[in-house]
Amino acid sequence: MRTRRMEYFVIGLFAGAVGGIVLGLLFAPDSGVRTRRRLANEALRVAEAARAVADRAERAAEIVGSRVDHYLGRDEEVAWRKVQEIRDGVKRYSRTVMTS
Numbered sequence: 001m002r003t004r005r006m007e008y009f010v011i012g013l014f015a016g017a018v019g020g021i022v023l024g025l026l027f028a029p030d031s032g033v034r035t036r037r038r039l040a041n042e043a044l045r046v047a048e049a050a051r052a053v054a055d056r057a058e059r060a061a062e063i064v065g066s067r068v069d070h071y072l073g074r075d076e077e078v079a080w081r082k083v084q085e086i087r088d089g090v091k092r093y094s095r096t097v098m099t100s
Contacts, residue, residue: 002064006057013053017046 021042025035 003061010050010053010057013050014046017042017049021046 021039024042025039
């Protein structure tokens with residue numbers, strides 16, 4: 001669910017950036033050289049922002065993944081302890097029945 005929201009955010013970020021660049025070009029009174037230079041600078045800025053968002057999303061995914069691994073590992077430990085307790089209980093019961 002969070003991944004889907006992050007995808008929508010990144011798509012919105014790019015759509016907004018592209019829309020802003022296009023509108024800027026349409027209404028810019030500058031020469032072609034200056035406009036292209038500004039366009040290149042703006043594209044670099046958007047790329048850097050997208051990289052930063054992607055890095056944050058990757059770090060968040062790593063944190064969530066490690067937490068899931070931690071909790072799954074804990075559940076696995078508890079399950080193995082319960083299995084061992086059941087085995088021990090069955091052994092004790094078997095000894096009790098055999099000695100009776």
